[in-house]
Amino acid sequence: DARVTQTPRHKVTEMGQEVTMRCQPILGHNTVFWYRQTMMQGLELLAYFRNRAPLDDSGMPKDRFSAEMPDATLATLKIQPSEPRDSAVYFCASGLTRGQPQHFGDGTRLSIL
Amino acid sequence: AQTVTQSQPEMSVQEAETVTLSCTYDTSENNYYLFWYKQPPSRQMILVIRQEAYKQQNATENRFSVNFQKAAKSFSLKISDSQLGDTAMYFCAFMKQDTGNQFYFGTGTSLTVIP
Numbered sequence: 352d353a354r355v356t357q358t359p360r361h362k363v364t365e366m367g368q369e370v371t372m373r374c375q376p377i378l379g380h381n382t383v384f385w386y387r388q389t390m391m392q393g394l395e396l397l398a399y400f401r402n403r404a405p406l407d408d409s410g411m412p413k414d415r416f417s418a419e420m421p422d423a424t425l426a427t428l429k430i431q432p433s434e435p436r437d438s439a440v441y442f443c444a445s446g447l448t449r450g451q452p453q454h455f456g457d458g459t460r461l462s463i464l
Numbered sequence: 465a466q467t468v469t470q471s472q473p474e475m476s477v478q479e480a481e482t483v484t485l486s487c488t489y490d491t492s493e494n495n496y497y498l499f500w501y502k503q504p505p506s507r508q509m510i511l512v513i514r515q516e517a518y519k520q521q522n523a524t525e526n527r528f529s530v531n532f533q534k535a536a537k538s539f540s541l542k543i544s545d546s547q548l549g550d551t552a553m554y555f556c557a558f559m560k561q562d563t564g565n566q567f568y569f570g571t572g573t574s575l576t577v578i579p
Contacts, residue, residue, distance in 0.1 A: 382565055394555065394569045407566070440507060446565045450497040450516065453565060455509035 353377045357443050357456035365464050369431040372459045375424055376445030383426045384453060385411075385418055386442040394442075400426065401448070433463045466491045468558050470570035477546045478578050484531075485541045485573045487556030493517075495561040498532065498539045503572075504552040512554070515539065517561075546577045 356375040364370060376383050385397040398408040398418035408418060415434070420426045430437055440460050444453040467490045477483035489498070500512040515523045515532050522530050527544045543550055556570040 384566070393571045396566070399566055442509065444509070448565055450559060450561060451565055452499055452511045452514055453567060454511075455501075458507055460507075 353454075355443055355445050355454050355456035357441075357459055359459055360457060361460045361462075363462045363464065364433060366434055367432045368463075369429065370433050370437075370461060370463075372428045372441055372443075372461070374426040374428075374443030374445075374456060376426065376443070377454055378424070380445035380447055380454070382446050382448060382453075383420060384442075384444040384446075385426070385428050386444065388440045388442060388458070389438075397428070397441075433461075435463045437461060438463050466493075466558050466560065466568040468556055468568050468570040470554075470556055470573050472573045473571070474574045474576075476576040476578055477543075479546055479548060481546055482542060482544045483546055483575065485543075485554050485556075485575065487539045487541070487570055489537050489539065489556075489558045489568075491537070491558065491560075493560050497559040497561065498530075499557040499559065499567070500528070500530070500539075500541045501555045501557060502550075502552045503555065504549070509555075513541065543575075548577050548579060551575060551577045 358373045383400040387395045397411040399406045403420040417429045440458045442458045444455045446453040469488045496517045498515045502510045513525045529542045531540045553572045555572045557567040
C-alpha cells in the first residue's frame with residue numbers, strides 16, 4: 352500500500368534550534384496538509400498545499416514557522432527558532448481533491464527542551 | 465465557517481457490545497463529505513468510513529456503520545461487536561465539496577473497550 356512518509360519520527364532538541372520535518376506524499380496526490388496535534392488544542396491545520404502551491408497557512412505562526420514544497424515528492428515544515436510550546440506531534444497528510452480522504456503519515460513527535 | 469462537534473470526550477464499552485459515537489456539524493453547504501478517522505495509541509490516523517452527503521444510504525464498513533441525518537446535521541458512528549483493538553481516539557471530519565479536500569475536524573472521542 353502507498354503511504355505518506357514522514358521523517359524524523361522523533362526529534363528532541365533545545366530551545367532556539369532550527370527544526371525541519373519532512374514529508375513524502377503519496378505519488379500522484381496533489382494536496383498536502385500539515386497538522387499539529389496537542390492534548391490541549393487537538394488537531395490544528397497549519398498549512399495546505401494544492402499542486403505545490405500554498406493555499407492556506409493561516410493556522411501557522413508566521414514569525415517562526417515556514418512550509419514549502421520544493422517538488423511534488425517533498426514537503427517541509429520548518430521551525431526557527433523553536434520554543435518549548437512547539438512540542439507536539441506534527442502530521443503530514445496527502446490526498447486528491449473532490450471528496451477523497453486524506454492519508455496521514457505516522458507523525459513526528461517533537462520535543463523542545 | 466464549518467464547525468464539527470463531538471460532544472463525548474470519553475466513552476467506554478464492553479468487549480462484544482455495541483457503541484455509538486456522536487458527531488454534529490454546522491454548515492450552509494448542500495454537498496459535502498463526512499469521515500470518521502481512528503487514532504489508536506500508535507498515533508496513526510486511520511480512515512474508518514466515508515459518507516457522501518448526497519447519498520441517503522448510510523455507509524457501512526464491516527463492523528462500522530454510520531447514521532447520517534442530513535437535516536439534523538448529525539453523523540454518528542456505530543461500532544458493533546466491539547473489539548479490544550477498537551480502543552482509540554475517534555475523529556469526525558467534514559469536507560466541503562468544492563474546495564479540494566480540506567478537513568474540518570472535531571475534537572475527538574476517546575473510546576476504551578473493556579475486556
